[in-house]
Amino acid sequence: MTMKFAVRPQLHGYDTFAAFTEAHTVTERDLIFTQRVLHDAFMKDTPAQTLFYDDFCGGEPTDVAVDEMLRAVRKLGFERLIAIGGGSILDCAKVLALDSDKTVAGLFAAGVQPGRKAGLLLIPTTCGTGCEVTCVSVFDFPSIGSKIGKGFDAGFADHAVLIDELLSKIPYHVFATSSADALVHALEIYLAPRASAYTDMFCMAAIRAILQGYMRIVQHGRDVIQQDAKAYLTASNMAGIALANVLAGGVHAIAMHFGSAHHVPHGEATRLFLPPVFKIYYEKAPDGKIADIARLIEDVVGVSDGGNPFDALDALLAAVVPTRRLGEYGMTAGDAGRYADKVIETQQRLLVNNYVPLSAQDIARVYSELM
Template sequence: MHFALRPQLHGHETFAAFAEAQTLGARDLIFTQRILHKTFMQDSAAQVLFYDDFCDGEPTDVAVDEMLTAIRKMDFDRLVAIGGGSILDSAKVLALDSEVDVAGLFEAGVQPSRKAGLILVPTTCGTGCEVTCVSVFDFPSIGSKIGKAFDAGFADHAVLVDEFLSKIPYPVFATSSADALVHAMEIYLAPKATPYTDMFCMAAIKSILEGYMRIVEHGRESIQQDARAYLIASNMAGIALANVLAGGVHAIAMHFGSVHHVPHGEATRLFLPPVFKIYYRKAPEGKITEIAQLITEILKVPQDGTNPFDALDSLLAKVVPTKRLDEYGMTEGDRRPYAAKVIETQQRLLVNNYVPLSDKDIAAVYTDLM
């Protein structure tokens, strides 16, 4: 068994409090989006590099190569990344001490050291990547997203700032928090899960589902009251993810999101219910019963044989609505080729499944959502 918590964790109510505590100044480089800088950071003396000067969506290897070219010309002591998962994942690579491109960095065995201090500050409540060392980029040349863990990718400090959720658009909140839920649920069932990851995962699942029930009962205004709870739940799921990788939901979402340019959290939310229904059908007496029981209690699922993952599906439809796969551009004829591509490119994740998923199982997941 192995478990580690690498970055120091900090929490602040505002960016100003965080900046004062970390004494941000001219030797620091803030890597963020323009709108975030304009809204929260205009008074900072730190240097700035804007993610949106290079990319207007999730990062590709080509876009990150351009970021690397720009940042290698700059002089700074600490890289302070403030944003969603795309920004934080990119920052882990930008802080590495290397002159090669992304393709070179993603080659097997390549593990550069870090050239600067690294502080990661999430502005969403989903990926939890402020406490992981993995960077996930889209590689259009191979038609899929690929992730790699860098030993030096762990931040020195991971910082949760309540204020950053105050202006989060609802769709971003919904899909990012759903991604945190997926992390926690998948890792809880992973073969390499430990009592420590179990503890973080179950706490995260409980917090997110309770928050979702409050949204359904009291409306979206409850999100701000629960902002810190969502940030902590996302962070807890991220701590688990730093120790045990996610599984089949993420594997299927990686390929689909790459082909159809679907944001990561939206893609993982799509595939969570059908994958877990397969798990529950194949091994209903295993560890999944503990998640099923928690869902039953929080969602008040009737004790009449109702599948708790059907109830979860219904809750997600209210809080994180999505589209059918054909509305994203997928066709019936894509099911088998997509399944084969997942098997080919995502073994890093598929080995963490609760039970094995065959290409027929994956094709059935697509069928369920068509």
């Protein structure tokens, strides 16, 4: 197997947004793409132009909403696009910065890889997707009933910037589900067939940091999150670096369809399916690389004698990132087989990265166990 590894954007870290604007000389020739609440909290004093995500979309981005953003941004003149927000905003920015007059459907067509028309800086306000260092954009396509991701060579930012202060306003649910998504990235990519010593290093560091942070929340309460902001941002970024080189697998594949069908935020969906998928992996091949993760869970979380480490992980997630049963989102027991078939049909890009193959029956079992 051949190996390829790269870190494309330059990485920067600052304590405050003001320190970032001074270091990067933000001017009226810049376009800040963000949410109004973030702009009002941190960015009022900047001379940059603004474009607000919430003027186009109230939830996760659809191809229709991004088409509206493209029409708006193509009327503006700017030299750098500075995107500040969660994964949805950063994913949109990668497309908004492309030098193309195509719609999202046209951009997502096979073989379409336009260049970039402006500089691109990506600044996360959650500690989850790590997409500030990836080139992939994921949008919901309601017409086909699923979320689809595509990597653009020009989608890599020039600069990825981590700012501790931006986590100070994050709602707990957003923190919890986004950090769980970072954990899923690291866990899945560590087990992926195309993982390398380099992705392994970033993944294991991210897994350990997030699990240690979760244990601190259990032991000391939610107030420790702000004390650990830098650690969470770094862990998410490390998982993102791994994701920029190796795609995620079955957890994301199953979550993509469910999230689209029931309008569930991405981080919440991946957190839902992490425990049952990894329990199947551990059941099928306990002596492979998953044994390394099992030992790490035992070391950080603790496992009773003879216990399943992924039961311990499940219990920790239930304490820190609580979720609902799938039926509460609107799924019915009869949907499991149909959903599994849809995952097989639409998510091969991710399923090929599974630790061990998941059949349609395995995927249906995952859905059924969470009903």
